Amino acid sequence: MRGFRRYSTYRAATLAGVFTNSVFGVIIAYTYIALWDVRPSLGGYDIDQAVTFAWIAQALIAPVAIFGGFVVDELAERVRTGAAAIDLHRPVSLLGLRLAEDLGRGAYHLISRGAIPTLLGALLFDLVWPDTLGTAALAALSIVMAIVVSFGLRYLLGLLAYWIIDIQGPQWIVVLSQIFFSGMMLPLVVFPAWLRTIADLLPFRCMIQIPIDVFLSDSTGTAVAPLLAVQLAWIVILLTAGAAMTQVAVRKVVVQGG
Amino acid sequence: MVDAARGFVVIAGAWVRAALTYRTSFVIMVLVQVVITFLDFAAIIIMFSHLDAFGGFTLPQIALLFAMSGFALGAADLLVGNSEALGRRIRDGSFDQMLVRPVAPIVQVAADRFAIRRVGRIAQALGVLTWALLSVSIDWTVGRVVVLVGAMLCGSVIFCAVFVMGGAFQVFAGDAAEVANAFTYGGNTLTQYPLTIYPTELVKGVTFIVPLAFVNWYPGLYVLGMDDPFGLPSWFQFASPIAAVVFVVAAATFWRIAVRHYRSTGS
Numbered sequence: 001m002r003g004f005r006r007y008s009t010y011r012a013a014t015l016a017g018v019f020t021n022s023v024f025g026v027i028i029a030y031t032y033i034a035l036w037d038v039r040p041s042l043g044g045y046d047i048d049q050a051v052t053f054a055w056i057a058q059a060l061i062a063p064v065a066i067f068g069g070f071v072v073d074e075l076a077e078r079v080r081t082g083a084a085a086i087d088l089h090r091p092v093s094l095l096g097l098r099l100a101e102d103l104g105r106g107a108y109h110l111i112s113r114g115a116i117p118t119l120l121g122a123l124l125f126d127l128v129w130p131d132t133l134g135t136a137a138l139a140a141l142s143i144v145m146a147i148v149v150s151f152g153l154r155y156l157l158g159l160l161a162y163w164i165i166d167i168q169g170p171q172w173i174v175v176l177s178q179i180f181f182s183g184m185m186l187p188l189v190v191f192p193a194w195l196r197t198i199a200d201l202l203p204f205r206c207m208i209q210i211p212i213d214v215f216l217s218d219s220t221g222t223a224v225a226p227l228l229a230v231q232l233a234w235i236v237i238l239l240t241a242g243a244a245m246t247q248v249a250v251r252k253v254v255v256q257g258g
Numbered sequence: 259m260v261d262a263a264r265g266f267v268v269i270a271g272a273w274v275r276a277a278l279t280y281r282t283s284f285v286i287m288v289l290v291q292v293v294i295t296f297l298d299f300a301a302i303i304i305m306f307s308h309l310d311a312f313g314g315f316t317l318p319q320i321a322l323l324f325a326m327s328g329f330a331l332g333a334a335d336l337l338v339g340n341s342e343a344l345g346r347r348i349r350d351g352s353f354d355q356m357l358v359r360p361v362a363p364i365v366q367v368a369a370d371r372f373a374i375r376r377v378g379r380i381a382q383a384l385g386v387l388t389w390a391l392l393s394v395s396i397d398w399t400v401g402r403v404v405v406l407v408g409a410m411l412c413g414s415v416i417f418c419a420v421f422v423m424g425g426a427f428q429v430f431a432g433d434a435a436e437v438a439n440a441f442t443y444g445g446n447t448l449t450q451y452p453l454t455i456y457p458t459e460l461v462k463g464v465t466f467i468v469p470l471a472f473v474n475w476y477p478g479l480y481v482l483g484m485d486d487p488f489g490l491p492s493w494f495q496f497a498s499p500i501a502a503v504v505f506v507v508a509a510a511t512f513w514r515i516a517v518r519h520y521r522s523t524g525s
Contacts, residue, residue, distance in 0.1 A: 010433055012431055012433050012434040013433040013434060013435075013436065015434065016431075016433075016434035016435065016436035016437040017436050019436070019437055019440055020436050020437065020439045020440040020444065023440035023444045024440070024444055024447065026460075027444060027447050027448045028447075030455050030456050030457075030460075031305075031451055031455060033455070034312060034313050034451070034455035035305055035308070035309065035312070038308075038309050038311075038312075039308050039309065042308055166283070168283065168286065168287075169286050172286070172287075172290045176290070176293055176294060176297070179294070179297060180297050180300070185297055185298075185300075185301045186301045186304055186305070190304060190305070190308065191304060192304065192307055195304075
């Protein structure tokens with residue numbers, strides 16, 4: 001709840017974000033239309049499904065923090081200022097606290113920067129919606145898991161600051177991979193086979209490609225269970241690693257400042 | 259004007275020296291800029307693995323449009339891109355200090371936190387441009403060379419004006435800095451592709467309202483020797499300087515109005 005309130009305070013910033021996501025939604029939708037116009041059914045999508053992909057991907061950018069930031073910067077900043085020492089004394093686990101906060105942030109971004117551009121997209125284009133309530137619920141679940149996967153990555157990156165202080169290098173590597181291999185640049189179904197294989201081995205597709213494939217599953221006929229299983233597996237891996245790394249960090253930390 | 263340039267060089271120079279102090283960081287950030295802007299082109303290359311022509315244009319032709327737009331945005335981003343951060347200066351009150359210094363506020367805002375790492379985007383654009391010029395078949399004339407070079411300069415000026423307008427907008431709407439992104443980075447994304455893929459209204463919008471089409475589309479058509487698919491007047495293909503001048507005047511006016519209406523946070 002605190003995370004939700006913290007971000008919902010800045011209304012002008014949210015509106016500006018909604019506007020920008022919508023403008024990009026329009027531009028990218030037209031590039032996909034041009035592509036699928038020449039190659040209908042490319043990658044198993046038809047034009048409407050491709051356009052839906054463009055809009056839902058825009059809607060997910062803020063909730064799954066494709067451009068990074070949030071938890072990462074804050075953890076790193078607290079190591080630099082020494083505030084990290086206080087975090088380690090709190091009666092709740094650092095991971096649990098940050099996860100709760102990030103889910104609040106994600107929920108807010110989903111309602112504002114997710115839902116509003118999607119509605120606008122639905123007014124301007126023919127979007128494809130889930131046929132059944134069950135699929136809609138699974139898509140919602142998949143989006144929540146997408147936020148948790150994204151959190152897991154950002155938490156690990158932030159914790160890196162306990163070792164190397166300046167995490168800009170690793171952070172950019174993750175953000176660049178995230179932009180390219182999540183499906184945000186281009187749906188992974190369009191990738192050449194070898195590049196798709198690489199993308200399938202990485203956690204980033206859990207953030208955009210998988211939730212959208214679940215969202216579209218009624219009309220594309222994609223099997224949902226394996227996709228959700230992949231997301232769950234990455235959540236277990238990332239959060240376990242996060243918890244283990246927190247343990248080590250507690251013993252390792254050098255508190256900066258006085 | 260000379261004073262303004264000197265002020266810019268002094269302030270920007272200080273930031274360059276600061277950036278070069280941490281050399282590894284600097285190299286990483288430039289590389290990141292190159293890669294992140296190249297990803298857009300990688301996406302186009304992947305699209306072309308399924309197509310021969312996109313919106314009626316071949317890959318080298320699109321590469322030329324892509325590079326012209328990328329160069330213009332890169333140059334503008336380097337020179338005045340930090341007007342994006344004006345909102346923060348207003349919030350913490352340090353914009354007040356800028357107003358009493360003996361250098362024009364616009365120069366200070368532009369040179370503030372001058373980020374030399376942004377040459378990465380320009381380098382990437384020049385790389386794609388080189389490839390485009392080597393692979394595209396153009397019947398080169400003096401006119402085409404002049405239009406190409408002129409468009410890259412005018413395009414940079416047009417994007418500079420967009421950045422300044424974005425900065426001025428923040429005087430009125432505090433933390434809404436992201437709106438400007440829709441026109442700068444959004445405009446860049448839009449003009450990376452031939453405008454033939456967009457509806458006519460959108461093309462008219464980027465011709466008559468925000469003249470982004472003059473960054474690369476109209477001059478690009480002339481360089482490539484293609485007819486305007488939308489049938490707009492052919493002199494538009496030489497009109498980038500006019501569009502740049504008109505838009506700069508508009509941006510300067512808006513900026514002056516914004517500075518005049520600025521109210522300090524009072525801290």
